[in-house]
Amino acid sequence: MELGKIERLLDRYDEGETSIAEEKLLREYFLSEDVPEHLRSYQLMFRFSASQAEEKLENKPKVVSKRNWYSWTSIAAILIVALGIFFYNDSSRMLNDNGLGTISDEELALQKTKETLHMVAQIMNEGKSDLVYLKEFNNTKNKIIQID
Structure with missing residues (x-):
């Protein structure tokens, strides 16, 4: 086979444009001495x-079938549910309605409510303080947009 044809086939081979028959010709040529x-x-x-x-x-290689894997996962799920039911401690049955956190004294109830609302207000104000950074970001963005 002539060298020019082989080099053209190699160029096409490098580009991935050869057919199977052309690749077979190249293989036969290059297996010679x-x-x-x-x-x-x-x-x-x-x-x-x-x-x-x-x-x-x-x-x-040993292939684990999906069927086998599925059966093992279902067995594990059943065991987890069974152990959960067995060891489940239903503490809600042990509570009686008298001790559910009700306060009979009105002054004490008002004081506890004020403390709770004060705590919620502090948490809300902490989130509000971070908005200062957002305002600064918007100011900088507006300056950049006005320059362009």
């Missing part, structure tokens, strides 16, 4: 691919 020195790297590549094609996989 009379290859020019500047094409020796292609000879190594085609010889390696030929040797890999002949090699057989002796130890097949």
